Amino acid sequence: MEENKRRVQLSGNEAVATALRQINPDVFPAFPITPSTEIPQYFSNYVANGLVDTEFIPVESEHSSMSAAIGASAAGARSLTATSSCGLALMWEELHVAASNRLPLALALVCRALSGPININCDHSDSMGARDCGWIQIYAEDNQEAYDNMVQAFRISEHADVRLPIMICQDGFITSHAVMDMELLPDKAVKDFVGEYEPERYLLNENGTMALGPYAITDYYMEARRAQAQGILNAKKVILDVARDFEKISGRKYGLFEEYRMEDAEFAMVLIGSAAGTAKDAVDKMRESGKKVGLIKIRVFRPFPAEELAAALSKVRGIAIMDRSESFSGNGGPIGGELTQALYHARCKAFTVNYMYGLGGRDLQVIHVEEIFEELMALAATDDPKNSVSYRYVGLRDVADPDHKQISYLCKPENSEQA
Amino acid sequence: MIEIRWHGRGGQGAKTAALLLAEVAFKIGKNAQGFPEYGPERMGAPITAYDRISDTPIRVHSNIYDPDYVVVVDESLIDSIDVTAGLKEDGAIIVNSPRDKAEVEAQIRAKGYNGRVYTIDARHISIHTLGRYFPNSPMLAAVVKVSGFIDENVFLENMEASYKHKFAKKPEVIAGNMEALRMALRELK
Amino acid sequence: MDKKTTEAQKLHVKCAWQDLTEGLTITDAANSVEFETGLWTTVKPTFHPEKCKQCLLCAPACPDSCIPVKDCKRGEFDLAHCKGCGICVASCPFGAITMEVDA
Numbered sequence: 161m162e163e164n165k166r167r168v169q170l171s172g173n174e175a176v177a178t179a180l181r182q183i184n185p186d187v188f189p190a191f192p193i194t195p196s197t198e199i200p201q202y203f204s205n206y207v208a209n210g211l212v213d214t215e216f217i218p219v220e221s222e223h224s225s226m227s228a229a230i231g232a233s234a235a236g237a238r239s240l241t242a243t244s245s246c247g248l249a250l251m252w253e254e255l256h257v258a259a260s261n262r263l264p265l266a267l268a269l270v271c272r273a274l275s276g277p278i279n280i281n282c283d284h285s286d287s288m289g290a291r292d293c294g295w296i297q298i299y300a301e302d303n304q305e306a307y308d309n310m311v312q313a314f315r316i317s318e319h320a321d322v323r324l325p326i327m328i329c330q331d332g333f334i335t336s337h338a339v340m341d342m343e344l345l346p347d348k349a350v351k352d353f354v355g356e357y358e359p360e361r362y363l364l365n366e367n368g369t370m371a372l373g374p375y376a377i378t379d380y381y382m383e384a385r386r387a388q389a390q391g392i393l394n395a396k397k398v399i400l401d402v403a404r405d406f407e408k409i410s411g412r413k414y415g416l417f418e419e420y421r422m423e424d425a426e427f428a429m430v431l432i433g434s435a436a437g438t439a440k441d442a443v444d445k446m447r448e449s450g451k452k453v454g455l456i457k458i459r460v461f462r463p464f465p466a467e468e469l470a471a472a473l474s475k476v477r478g479i480a481i482m483d484r485s486e487s488f489s490g491n492g493g494p495i496g497g498e499l500t501q502a503l504y505h506a507r508c509k510a511f512t513v514n515y516m517y518g519l520g521g522r523d524l525q526v527i528h529v530e531e532i533f534e535e536l537m538a539l540a541a542t543d544d545p546k547n548s549v550s551y552r553y554v555g556l557r558d559v560a561d562p563d564h565k566q567i568s569y570l571c572k573p574e575n576s577e578q579a
Numbered sequence: 580m581i582e583i584r585w586h587g588r589g590g591q592g593a594k595t596a597a598l599l600l601a602e603v604a605f606k607i608g609k610n611a612q613g614f615p616e617y618g619p620e621r622m623g624a625p626i627t628a629y630d631r632i633s634d635t636p637i638r639v640h641s642n643i644y645d646p647d648y649v650v651v652v653d654e655s656l657i658d659s660i661d662v663t664a665g666l667k668e669d670g671a672i673i674v675n676s677p678r679d680k681a682e683v684e685a686q687i688r689a690k691g692y693n694g695r696v697y698t699i700d701a702r703h704i705s706i707h708t709l710g711r712y713f714p715n716s717p718m719l720a721a722v723v724k725v726s727g728f729i730d731e732n733v734f735l736e737n738m739e740a741s742y743k744h745k746f747a748k749k750p751e752v753i754a755g756n757m758e759a760l761r762m763a764l765r766e767l768k
Numbered sequence: 769m770d771k772k773t774t775e776a777q778k779l780h781v782k783c784a785w786q787d788l789t790e791g792l793t794i795t796d797a798a799n800s801v802e803f804e805t806g807l808w809t810t811v812k813p814t815f816h817p818e819k820c821k822q823c824l825l826c827a828p829a830c831p832d833s834c835i836p837v838k839d840c841k842r843g844e845f846d847l848a849h850c851k852g853c854g855i856c857v858a859s860c861p862f863g864a865i866t867m868e869v870d871a
Contacts, residue, residue, distance in 0.1 A: 169605040171598075262791035280617065302638075323790060334640050338614030339601050361793055369797035376792055383785035384792055390785075437638035525641040 163346030165410075172303040172335035175342060176242075176268050176328070177202035179310035181212055182350035185266075186237035186357070189217040189228035193247040194280045195332040196270035200242055222247035226254035226267075233263040233325075234372050236362025238314060240265055244332060245272035248286040252293070258325040259294025260388055261372055264317040264359075265325045267295070268310065271433070272332040273520040281521020282332040284432065285485040287461075288494045294388060296326040296395050297462040301418075301436045304342040305459075306330040308412060311345065314354050315402045321394040327462075331434040333521065349409050392463045399460055416465035418457045419472055421447060425454030427536055428473060430499060431482035432458045435517070435524045442529035453533050464498050470506030478511040478540035479503075480532050483551070484518045490571075492516075492551035511540035514551035515568060528555060531567035580633040581728055582643045586662050587652035590622040592715040596652070597628035599719055599741075604632040606737045607729055612637045625656055632728055650722050651675060652701075652714055654683070663692035671695035673721050673767075675714055677703060680768045697725055698768045708759040709752065716756050720763035731764055774799055800849065806834075809852030811867045813845055819864035829859040 170178065177199050180188070190200035200216075207216045215232075219225045225241040232239035243251065248269060258265060271287050273279040287297060296316060300306035309328045317326040330336055345353075361370055376384050396416065403414040418436075421443050422428060429439055436457035446453045456472060458465070473479060481500070483493025491497065496514030503510060513536055518524050532554065539547040552568040561569075583600070587593025594615040601613030612631040618624055629643045647670040651662050654676045663672060672692065674683050677700045684696040699721040701714035709716075716738075723734050738760055742753045775789055776799035789795075820842070827835040827842055834850040836843045857865045 167605075169602055169611065260791065261793070302640075331640075333614070333617065338612055338640075339598050340612050340637070341605050341610055361790075361795055368795055371794040372791070374792040374794070379781040380779070380788070380792070383783070383788055386785040387788045387790070434640040437640045441639045523641050525644065526639060 163348060165346065166344045167341060168344050169339050169341050170303060170307075170344075171198070171337055171339050172300070172306045172330045173198035173270065173337065174202055175303045175307040176310050176330070177206070178344060179307050179350070180240070180268070181206045182345070182347050183238075183311070183314065183354050184212045184351070185214050185240055185314075187215045187217065187229065187232035187239040189219050189225040189232070189239070189241050191219050191222050191225045191241075191243070191247065193222070193244050195272055195282075195336045196242045196244040196247070196268065198336070199268050199270070222250040223254060226251040226258070229265050229267075230254060230258050230261070230263055233258070233265040234261065234362065235364045236359045238264075238318075238357040240267060240313075242268035242270070244270045245274055245280075245286045248290055249274060252290065255290055255293035255295060255325070257373070260384070262323040262388070262391060263325060264314065264323055264357075266310070266313045266317060267325065267327045269327050269329045270332045270336045271329055277520075279520040280332070282334050282434075283484045283519045283521065284329075285519075287327065287329050288483075288485040288487075290327070291462060291494060294324060294392070295462060296322070296324055296392070296399070296460070298326065298328055298399075298460055299432045299458065300328070300330040300335065301434055301457060302342075303330075303335050303338070303340045304412070305414075306335060307342060307344070308406065308410065308414065309459075311350055311353065312399075312402050312406050312414075314357070315405075316395065316398055318357060318359075319394075319398045319402075320360075322391050322398050324388075324391045324395065329433075334434040343410075345410060353406065353409055395463050396460070396465065414459060416458075416460045416468055417472070418459060420455045420457065422454035422456065422472060422476075424452055425476055426452040427478045427480075427533055427540070428453070428476045429455040429480045429482060429529065429533065429536075430458065430469070430473070430495065431455065431484075432461065432495065433484065435482065435484070438524055438526055439529045442526045442533070445526065446530060446533060451533070458495070461495075464502070466498070466502035467506070469499060470502045470508055473503065473510060474506065474508055476510050478513070478536045480536045481512055481514045482532075483514060483516050486516060486519065490550075496551055511536075511543065511548055513539055513548060515554050516551055516571070517554035522555060524554070528567060535567050580631055580635075580637070581648070581726055582646045583630040583632075583648045583650065583722060583726070584643050584646040584666075585628040585630075585650045585652060586656050586660060587626055587628070588622075588656070589624045589626050591652050592713065593626060593650075593652045594628045596650075596715045596718050597630050599715065600630050600722060601632070602741065603719070603723070603729065603734060603737055604630070606741075607733060609633065609728070610635060610637050616642055625660055646670065648673065648722060648726055650718055652718055654678075657686060657690075661690070663687065663690050666692060666694065668692075668694045671697060671725050673697045673699060673718070673725055675699055675701045675718060695725075697721065699763055699766065701763070704759050704762045704766060708762060709755040713759075716759040717763035720760040721767050724764050724767050735760060774802065777802055800832075804848045805832075806846075806848045806850045809850060810870050811852040811854070812847055812850060812870045813852070813854070813856050813865050814868045815842075815844055816864045816866065819862050821862055821864075823861070825861065826856045826859045826865060829855050831855065 274285040492514035585593040601611040604611035645665040701717035704717040774796040
């Protein structure tokens with residue numbers, strides 16, 4: 161009997177675990193950390209119940225889980241692990257090892273704030289902290305996307321033009337622990353889509369030898385880094401090709417980013433992750449009252465779709481660039497920095513404001529998004545560069561504004577901004 | 580869209596009840612979202628959980644600030660938490676309490692809420708039907724009855740199927756849970 | 769020596785980034801013979817055949833396989849890969865190997 165697509169209600173964690181069950185990877189080393197713990201937890205049930213024949217390895221730290229995943233990938237196995245926050249931070253050294261050795265593997269990341277103060281809730285300081293480790297990074301708005309991205313992960317990571325590790329990110333608690341209705345693909349469809357892993361070079365190849373993890377002196381290092389960069393550069397096309405194939409089995413369309421009501425938008429918001437869903441409701445509401453607003457949800461942050469984003473934003477007057485992680489650069493967040501660079505190169509004259517929101521799980525509501533748009537319009541109307549530089553904190557408690565009259569505050573050396 | 584906010588303490592099952600409610604809504608063809616909001620990770624700490632139930636797809640990912648219904652699983656929270664915050668006047672609050680309804684109602688009125696107030700003695704129902712204190716099933720039945728988004732019989736049929744699946748290895752608890760639901764539907768005040 | 773170009777031989781300081789192997793992995797076995805690494809040392813072992821009893825304790829002790837063995841007898845050192853560690857000297861019970869300063 162042919163299996164059908166199934167509507168189900170799952171948490172984001174169970175959705176990703178289900179994708180992994182359908183993929184049936186070879187090796188899954190794991191160490192628990194909130195809020196990603198449920199992924200290996202569900203998966204270990206699948207192992208115990210014989211639904212997968214994966215080698216599940218409980219290890220003693222995230223440094224070890226990533227090391228074991230790397231070892232397994234080098235040996236020729238399809239491997240992955242899952243983590244959050246400080247767990248990802250502990251993997252930092254290994255993240256570079258995985259990427260520089262061009263080892264395909266996946267990491268199911270459930271985004272959570274980094275210490276300190278200690279906080280278990282969602283922001284992107286873990287994933288953004290690891291943005292320069294050579295990994296592909298794909299983000300999800302909801303449970304469906306987390307599942308869909310996981311199904312596509314290995315096809316991208318293992319592609320001969322790419323061969324780089326891939327991080328499939330979703331928002332801690334907001335999607336990982338929320339049950340939502342979504343659609344599962346039939347097991348066989350996922351199995352056929354992902355295919356068998358047939359590595360060309362691997363340590364356990366009985367017909368060949370291989371030395372991995374070289375020392376490279378100055379004479380080679382730059383060439384080696386440039387060669388590695390080629391994998392990331394190639395990834396854009398591969399991600400789109402895989403998305404096209406995925407659309408054929410799922411009916412769901414994915415790109416490097418999603419444009420929402422951007423056709424004639426004069427003001428746009430650019431953001432990543434679950435807040436995009438909330439912002440879409442705000443955009444609809446503002447559209448009803450005749451305001452020409454739209455949004456772009458970045459799905460692929462690594463490789464960064466710089467030219468494509470600049471083209472999509474070429475006609476807008478103002479852009480609110482939303483960051484959910486502090487860079488402590490004194491100059492805004494990572495999306496703010498990278499997107500304004502892209503806009504500059506494209507000679508885009510849009511008025512940009514970089515907003516810091518949602519740190520440590522701080523809620524972003526529909527009303528906040530509307531207020532941010534209103535503020536953006538007002539700031540853009542001044543056309544004064546001083547209203548564009550640096551970045552602003554959303555929903556901050558500030559001594560100058562005990563009644564919260566203002567939606568955001570400029571980050572600057574002086575204590576506060578007059579309300 | 581119906582929005583529901585649950586107040587309980589860690590370990591009491593408010594989160595599980597919220598997820599169960601979303602599942603019930605999903606099973607009858609609604610779009611539903613159920614999610615917890617965690618504070619300190621310890622037993623007994625106040626936790627909040629939420630449900631959104633809608634006929635159209637749900638995209639919003641924020642917490643709920645203007646709920647249609649509030650469910651208080653642990654009535655000791657009424658004094659320490661603003662349980663009626665943002666609660667719509669044409670909505671309702673359901674409190675798990677063995678006290679007289681008038682007394683609970685007065686306590687809620689004193690907080691400035693003028694909408695409907697319901698009480699349910701989930702402890703009594705749970706002990707009577709299950710022999711132990713699991714407030715989930717009675718509270719779930721109460722919120723279904725008050726919100727009326729699903730026919731009671733359809734609800735009971737769906738829950739029976741759910742329990743049969745969930746308790747496949749302990750079928751002896753299915754009858755007790757079903758009785759807890761029926762008793763709660765009858766005893767909601 | 770086989771004349772085919774091995775992956776290891778392709779890696780040299782003048783090769784462009786496009787010519788590097790992926791992740792700088794090397795898939796040819798036993799490619800050390802292609803690289804003379806004996807120039808790094810300042811001392812070298814000297815073999816004194818007159819004292820040698822051909823016990824062959826030295827040959828397996830050498831970390832760089834610099835002591836060739838043929839027909840159950842060791843021959844002269846292959847200094848192209850010797851790092852001058854002196855383990856062979858310590859392994860010889862007969863004083864048939866000494867370390868000399870490389871002139």
